[in-house]
Amino acid sequence: MARRRSFLAELFDFILAHKAWLLAPIILVLVLAGLLIILGGTKAAPFIYTLF
Amino acid sequence: MNILGLSAFYHDSAAALVRDGEILAAAQEERFTRKKHDERFPEHALRYCLETAGLQASDLDAVIFYEKPLLKFERLLETYLAYAPRGLFSFFRAMPPWLQQKLHLPREIDRGLGGGYAGPIYFCTHHEAHAASAFYPSPFGEAAILTMDGVGEWATTSWGTGRGNAIELRGEIRFPHSLGLLYSAFTSYCGFRVNSGEYKLMGLAPYGEPRYAGLIRRHLIDLREDGSFRLDMAYFNYCQGLTMTNRRFHRLFGGPPRRPDSEPTQREMDLAASIQLVTEEAMLNIARHVHRETGLPDLCLAGGVALNCVGNGRILREGPFENIWIQPAAGDAGGALGAALWCWYHQLGNARTPQPRDSQQGSYLGPAFSPAQVRAELGALNAVCETFATEEQLADAIAAALDEGKIVGHFAGRAEFGPRALGHRSLLGDPRRPDMQTRMNTAIKFRESFRPFAPAVLEGRQSDYFDLTAASPYMLLVAPVRADRRGPSAPGEERLSGLARLKALRGDLPAVTHVDHSARVQTVGADRSPRFHAILRAFERRTGCPVLVNTSFNIRGEPVVHTPSEAYRCFMFTDMDVLVVEDCLLRKEAQPPLEGAAAYRRRFGAAD
Numbered sequence: 001m002a003r004r005r006s007f008l009a010e011l012f013d014f015i016l017a018h019k020a021w022l023l024a025p026i027i028l029v030l031v032l033a034g035l036l037i038i039l040g041g042t043k044a045a046p047f048i049y050t051l052f
Numbered sequence: 053m054n055i056l057g058l059s060a061f062y063h064d065s066a067a068a069l070v071r072d073g074e075i076l077a078a079a080q081e082e083r084f085t086r087k088k089h090d091e092r093f094p095e096h097a098l099r100y101c102l103e104t105a106g107l108q109a110s111d112l113d114a115v116i117f118y119e120k121p122l123l124k125f126e127r128l129l130e131t132y133l134a135y136a137p138r139g140l141f142s143f144f145r146a147m148p149p150w151l152q153q154k155l156h157l158p159r160e161i162d163r164g165l166g167g168g169y170a171g172p173i174y175f176c177t178h179h180e181a182h183a184a185s186a187f188y189p190s191p192f193g194e195a196a197i198l199t200m201d202g203v204g205e206w207a208t209t210s211w212g213t214g215r216g217n218a219i220e221l222r223g224e225i226r227f228p229h230s231l232g233l234l235y236s237a238f239t240s241y242c243g244f245r246v247n248s249g250e251y252k253l254m255g256l257a258p259y260g261e262p263r264y265a266g267l268i269r270r271h272l273i274d275l276r277e278d279g280s281f282r283l284d285m286a287y288f289n290y291c292q293g294l295t296m297t298n299r300r301f302h303r304l305f306g307g308p309p310r311r312p313d314s315e316p317t318q319r320e321m322d323l324a325a326s327i328q329l330v331t332e333e334a335m336l337n338i339a340r341h342v343h344r345e346t347g348l349p350d351l352c353l354a355g356g357v358a359l360n361c362v363g364n365g366r367i368l369r370e371g372p373f374e375n376i377w378i379q380p381a382a383g384d385a386g387g388a389l390g391a392a393l394w395c396w397y398h399q400l401g402n403a404r405t406p407q408p409r410d411s412q413q414g415s416y417l418g419p420a421f422s423p424a425q426v427r428a429e430l431g432a433l434n435a436v437c438e439t440f441a442t443e444e445q446l447a448d449a450i451a452a453a454l455d456e457g458k459i460v461g462h463f464a465g466r467a468e469f470g471p472r473a474l475g476h477r478s479l480l481g482d483p484r485r486p487d488m489q490t491r492m493n494t495a496i497k498f499r500e501s502f503r504p505f506a507p508a509v510l511e512g513r514q515s516d517y518f519d520l521t522a523a524s525p526y527m528l529l530v531a532p533v534r535a536d537r538r539g540p541s542a543p544g545e546e547r548l549s550g551l552a553r554l555k556a557l558r559g560d561l562p563a564v565t566h567v568d569h570s571a572r573v574q575t576v577g578a579d580r581s582p583r584f585h586a587i588l589r590a591f592e593r594r595t596g597c598p599v600l601v602n603t604s605f606n607i608r609g610e611p612v613v614h615t616p617s618e619a620y621r622c623f624m625f626t627d628m629d630v631l632v633v634e635d636c637l638l639r640k641e642a643q644p645p646l647e648g649a650a651a652y653r654r655r656f657g658a659a660d
């Protein structure tokens with residue numbers, strides 16, 4: 001299978017090229033929320049409360 | 053150089069293959085999967101394209117997708133942000149497919165190509181793909197281009213020019229202001245399904261009076277002198293919700309949306325007439341602006357709104373352009389073809405020589421079946437076929453059946469690319485019979501009796517029956533039936549309203565004359581479809597009438613038939629009288645019984 005650039009690299013280029021600065025915090029929040037959901041189902045769950 | 057164009061993941065996914073600028077194959081996924089408007093990755097259509105060209109995935113030189121996903125994602129996020137916290141529910145519905153699939157198109161495309169392709173994957177914008185599909189196959193060396201649809205990334209309408217091999221898009225109207233979405237909002241409000249019921253709304257419009265047009269102009273859309281328009285978003289819900297319209301919209305038009313299971317009333321007919329009129333005005337307005345700005349005599353059209361053939365007919369008759377060419381696959385499926393052509397001409401800078409007729413090849417770009425395949429499929433179903441010594445004898449036999457009032461399913465040659473059946477996957481009938489429209493609607497297609505049928509006419513004879521001199525090979529122009537072909541009005545006809553108007557006799561071609569004396573004309577030339585041309589000629593020799601009813605070979609809710617066995621089942625499970633598959637003619641009375649009619653009708657009849 002061909003080697004493609006990663007999605008995050010493409011997204012970074014897109015934000016730079018289109019000066020879409022607004023996207024950066026939205027993506028960050030989405031990634032954090034995603035991590036919370038993923039981590040919430042793992043052994044790391046008890047530590048999540050201490051983060052906020 | 054082999055370039056594959058793809059469209060997918062919204063609706064009407066498709067694949068198209070272009071070799072050195074020539075269109076080798078194009079097909080829509082729904083035909084293979086039998087799921088109408090299938091939006092999934094077009095793996096079957098893609099396989100068909102590669103097989104037709106005798107290629108493996110590794111032989112492809114470029115793959116191009118018809119949209120820029122990150123730009124579209126940006127539009128989605130910014131729209132949700134603008135409306136937050138409203139739209140949260142819609143946001144949570146929208147995000148999973150984006151995060152899982154739509155943002156990872158290179159991965160999806162690699163997977164769809166079976167990992168055999170290592171070349172570049174390109175992306176053009178949605179409206180660049182539409183513009184390319186409109187201009188590059190057109191017969192014009194230089195032309196204005198206008199694309200109008202629901203929405204791509206940000207653009208909902210764009211215009212520009214095409215010169216030689218280059219396209220320059222010079223202006224656009226951006227989301228949420230969209231002519232396509234406005235039309236879809238009324239489609240949904242009138243109880244039809246968005247993205248597929250728009251034809252029904254257009255067909256319903258002539259039964260009504262445009263009594264809401266003033267209300268629409270005053271409250272919903274601001275049409276401006278420079279051709280642009282703005283919608284008042286206070287009446288719509290599509291940015292932040294899961295419906296097209298909101299309560300304020302419903303209050304404005306005096307009630308909730310029609311329930312899909314109820315019959316359309318005069319109110320829906322009037323609403324349809326009103327939005328159709330305003331849409332035509334907006335289309336004409338934009339076309340005039342584009343003409344003023346470009347000064348060019350020819351216009352190319354694409355985008356879903358360009359399937360509004362009534363509006364197209366008005367642009368041709370009342371607009372400033374001398375000639376117009378409309379991409380037959382004007383919707384998103386055509387984006388696959390446009391993207392591939394964009395890559396070859398615009399991106400790679402290859403020279404373009406326009407063809408005098410156009411290079412769309414009659415839009416007969418889909419799969420064909422060999423006589424051996426046809427015999428094998430029909431043989432497996434124990435079908436009883438007649439064959440003829442010559443094509444002319446076959447055409448005469450078809451014409452004779454049509455003259456007797458029989459409905460003939462015709463399946464021959466390559467399938468059409470685009471939503472219209474143009475004679476290769478068509479149901480044909482005698483347009484002179486007053487009962488033909490209702491019979492075909494209710495006994496064959498199981499669809500609403502108000503829906504009109506289109507005439508196919510021998511090219512060159514169109515002006516004998518219709519106020520149309522231009523060729524319309526792709527059935528994308530609606531023209532008035534000539535006054536002397538309309539026949540006298542029946543006593544009291546002017547007092548009829550709504551569906552009662554359907555019963556009034558309508559001149560020489562009642563089955564294809566809509567209640568407003570219009571018809572969506574297809575002109576048939578011998579060069580593009582010799583078989584269909586021969587049938588029309590045979591019918592004319594026999595009856596003096598060079599016109600036939602032509603509608604797509606399917607029942608309600610079913611994609612157009614794809615294989616000979618699907619054609620046979622459709623033939624056996626409906627009231628169709630005769631089926632022609634390539635050189636085989638099958639008569640209903642000669643066939644052995646076939647099980648499964650109820651299941652067949654249920655499978656498709658419920659979904660439309």
